[in-house]
Amino acid sequence: MKLVAHTDGGSRGNPGPAAAGFVLNDEAGRRLEAKAFYLGETTNNVAEYTALVKVLESARKMGAADLTVYTDSELMVRQLAGQYKVKSDLIRPLFEQVNELRPGFRSCLIVHVTRDKNKEADGLVNMALDAGRDIEEENRGTGILPVKGQGQDAPDTHGRDAHATKKPVRLGVLISGGGRTLLNILECIQRGELNAEIAVVISSLSSVAGVERARSAGFPVKIIRKRDCADIEAFSARIEEELTAAGVDLVVQGGWLCLWKIPPQYENRVMNIHPALLPSFGGKGMWGHHVHEAVLAAGCKVSGCTVHFCTNEYDRGPIIVQRTCPVLDDDTPDTLAERVFEQECLAYPQAIRLFAEGRLQVEGNRVRIAQEGKRKR
Numbered sequence: 001m002k003l004v005a006h007t008d009g010g011s012r013g014n015p016g017p018a019a020a021g022f023v024l025n026d027e028a029g030r031r032l033e034a035k036a037f038y039l040g041e042t043t044n045n046v047a048e049y050t051a052l053v054k055v056l057e058s059a060r061k062m063g064a065a066d067l068t069v070y071t072d073s074e075l076m077v078r079q080l081a082g083q084y085k086v087k088s089d090l091i092r093p094l095f096e097q098v099n100e101l102r103p104g105f106r107s108c109l110i111v112h113v114t115r116d117k118n119k120e121a122d123g124l125v126n127m128a129l130d131a132g133r134d135i136e137e138e139n140r141g142t143g144i145l146p147v148k149g150q151g152q153d154a155p156d157t158h159g160r161d162a163h164a165t166k167k168p169v170r171l172g173v174l175i176s177g178g179g180r181t182l183l184n185i186l187e188c189i190q191r192g193e194l195n196a197e198i199a200v201v202i203s204s205l206s207s208v209a210g211v212e213r214a215r216s217a218g219f220p221v222k223i224i225r226k227r228d229c230a231d232i233e234a235f236s237a238r239i240e241e242e243l244t245a246a247g248v249d250l251v252v253q254g255g256w257l258c259l260w261k262i263p264p265q266y267e268n269r270v271m272n273i274h275p276a277l278l279p280s281f282g283g284k285g286m287w288g289h290h291v292h293e294a295v296l297a298a299g300c301k302v303s304g305c306t307v308h309f310c311t312n313e314y315d316r317g318p319i320i321v322q323r324t325c326p327v328l329d330d331d332t333p334d335t336l337a338e339r340v341f342e343q344e345c346l347a348y349p350q351a352i353r354l355f356a357e358g359r360l361q362v363e364g365n366r367v368r369i370a371q372e373g374k375r376k377r
Contacts, residue, residue: 002027002066005055006113008121009047009073012129014193014346018042020051021124021135024058033058034120034137036128042090043346044191048073049094051121052110056101065106070113072122075187077112087338115190169356170199172248174239174256179210180341181254181273181348186217188349195356200246202239204258220246226258236261250355252348253310257287261312268318268362270310271355273348275340277322278306282315292333292340303327303336305344307351309362318367320351320360 004025011018021036037054039047052069059067071077078084079095086095102108115122127135173182182201188194201214206223214221222242229235240263243251251270262270274282276291286294295303304324311317323343327336354360359370 001062001064003032003059003062003064003068004029005059005067005069006118006121007048007051007055007069007071008118008125009044009049009051010122010125010129010191011042011044011047013041014188014349015041015043017129017132018044018047019125019128020047020054021121021128022051022055022058023120023124024055024062031137032062034124036124036135038128038131038133038135043088044193045073045075045088046090046094047125048076049091049098051125052076053094053097053101056098056104056108060101060104067105067107068109068111070111070118072113072115072118072190074112074190077110080110088342115192166195166356169196169352170247170249171196171352172243172246172251173198173201173214174204174251174253175201175208175210175214176204176257177208177210177255179208179213179254181252181344182210182214183217184345185252185254185349185352194349194352196250196352199248200242202242204256210255232259232261236263240266250352251310252352254348259284259312259314262310268309268360271307271320271348271351272310272315272317273344274306274308274315275303275337275344276306277302277304277324278308278315278319284314286315289333289337292336295327296331296333296336300327303340305340305347307347309367318362318365320354320367321347323347 004027005022007022009018009020018039018041019036020039024033025031035054037050039050048071052071055069075084079086080098086092124135173185175182185194186198189196198219201219201221203211203221203223204225206225211221224235224238224242226235229238239260249269251266253270253272276282276295281291281294302324304322306319307321308319309317323346325339325343354369361368361370
């Protein structure tokens with residue numbers, strides 16, 4: 001028996017209320033099963049993997065020999081293909097469970113599709129999120145019965161906040177390396193978690209992996225090297241020129257290693273993420289593995305990351321979001337870096353989302369976060 005499935009998972013908050021769902025059809029397109037599971041509070045990735053585990057288990061019980069699963073989680077597909085490492089302790093058990101289930105089929109393909117080709121599974125997830133409970137299709141063989149305000153033609157809301165109908169915030173992303181932060185932000189946008197769009201990517205180096213990744217994703221990439229400019233003023237002016245031309249609302253530094261003079265019109269509109277808990281372990285020369293080496297040398301029991309507004313000094317400026325993680329006794333700079341990066345993938349989108357919602361109020365060197373519905377004037 002050959003079966004075809006579509007799976008989806010979503011979290012409103014990441015972490016936040018989450019659900020996982022799947023639609024399972026036979027080769028002729030007849031509906032066999034459609035379910036969604038309310039998961040309580042967890043992350044998008046946990047929800048995506050949970051949906052995949054559930055459909056694999058269901059297909060096994062039905063005696064399927066061949067199974068093709070379509071999902072809009074490109075990250076999950078790449079992890080299962082061995083292209084990306086699974087770094088999250090939350091994801092690893094589910095990743096292993098998927099790999100234990102897959103050999104039970106003669107063939108088991110897991111294929112990435114765009115979200116517009118995954119509407120039924122997406123609709124089920126939204127139903128479960130709205131209801132706060134598990135959902136199961138009752139009219140098997142005829143497709144999903146829409147509930148009030150839902151169904152295949154309902155607005156796509158999972159993972160979106162209440163301000164998603166507003167004009168997207170235009171981001172200018174500054175990189176100097178592999179572009180992992182850029183990809184994380186892009187994935188959050190694609191999942192509907194950020195009401196934003198990437199207007200331009202600026203790299204301070206021409207040969208780093210982030211440049212090719214940005215171009216492959218279809219973004220306009222500008223190379224502005226410090227050594228090609230007469231001084232820091234000229235360097236800063238070139239950056240400002242490209243940001244202004246792209247109509248950027250918020251500048252996001254993602255692994256950007258160059259100090260530049262932020263013009264007045266971008267005050268409190270340039271964010272940076274640092275792989276430690278500022279004001280500790282910051283300043284000139286404190287980037288990448290240098291930070292994690294210093295944290296370990298100091299004997300810290302906790303580390304984490306900091307998102308802050310930039311000033312014209314290294315790692316200074318009002319702190320927006322901080323997230324923590326433990327430092328383990330057997331940590332190396334590399335293992336600690338992986339754990340910190342997991343927190344970075346949550347902290348940066350959170351800070352951008354708060355900016356997009358107009359909830360960040362800067363008072364001196366402090367950032368106050370307004371309650372939802374009470375935006376800054």
